[in-house]
Amino acid sequence: MALLDLIRKRRSIRRFLDRPVERDKIMMCLEAARLAPSACNSQPWKFIVVDDGETRNRLCHTAFGGVYSISSFARKAPIIVAIVSEKDKFIARVGALLRGTRYYLIDIGIAGEHFVLQAEELGLGTCWIGWFNEGAVKSVLGVPKDKKIDVLLAVGYPDKEGRGLRHDREPLEKMAGFNGYEGEAE
Numbered sequence: 275m276a277l278l279d280l281i282r283k284r285r286s287i288r289r290f291l292d293r294p295v296e297r298d299k300i301m302m303c304l305e306a307a308r309l310a311p312s313a314c315n316s317q318p319w320k321f322i323v324v325d326d327g328e329t330r331n332r333l334c335h336t337a338f339g340g341v342y343s344i345s346s347f348a349r350k351a352p353i354i355v356a357i358v359s360e361k362d363k364f365i366a367r368v369g370a371l372l373r374g375t376r377y378y379l380i381d382i383g384i385a386g387e388h389f390v391l392q393a394e395e396l397g398l399g400t401c402w403i404g405w406f407n408e409g410a411v412k413s414v415l416g417v418p419k420d421k422k423i424d425v426l427l428a429v430g431y432p433d434k435e436g437r438g439l440r441h442d443r444e445p446l447e448k449m450a451g452f453n454g455y456e457g458e459a460e
């Protein structure tokens with residue numbers, strides 16, 4: 275499928291079929307993430323794929339409870355991927371300080387979306403999850419406390435019933451322009 279068609283087809287998926295996901299498909303998604311660009315080629319990420327039922331249940335039980343229960347749809351996802359932020363290269367950290375830009379978050383976003391688009395191409399559904407109990411995820415996965423997990427991905431075969439929430443987008447003429455800024459000052 276042409277890339278733009280694939281991008282147009284993708285939706286966040288919040289309902290999944292009770293069908294296991296083949297390990298080789300996940301490996302392809304990880305390879306797509308591995309090849310993502312990053313500031314100073316820092317590659318400041320580690321992807322932890324949770325596909326073992328027992329570990330997934332423990333993680334989902336604690337990560338999506340209480341105030342995080344709005345994300346409890348992810349309990350039905352056969353796979354949860356935790357993206358751990360690793361230290362970026364010294365030069366990227368200096369640049370980040372001088373520019374006031376958190377390059378590592380941009381890097382993680384790109385790598386995660388590479389994963390997502392490859393998953394889409396393989397017929398898998400995904401949803402980014404930013405609202406979860408980070409401490410609980412770290413504890414279940416043995417991630418050191420001083421590391422950061424900014425996002426998770428829920429992955430599985432999509433249940434067609436589960437499509438769509440807030441998928442609308444601003445029109446092209448509002449989000450882009452040529453040769454100068456068009457818009458109001460803040």
Ligand SMILES: Cc1cc2nc3c(=O)[nH]c(=O)nc-3n(C[C@H](O)[C@H](O)[C@H](O)COP(=O)(O)O)c2cc1C
Nearest residue numbers: 284285286345401402403404405425438439440441
């Ligand atoms: C960084 C990030 C965090 C997100 N966190 C959540 C989340 O916690 N729960 C959720 O249901 N969707 C979450 N989403 C999905 C967005 O709600 C979704 O991408 C947006 O509404 C556009 O819909 P679409 O992905 O179907 O095009 C997140 C997306 C991104 C990129």
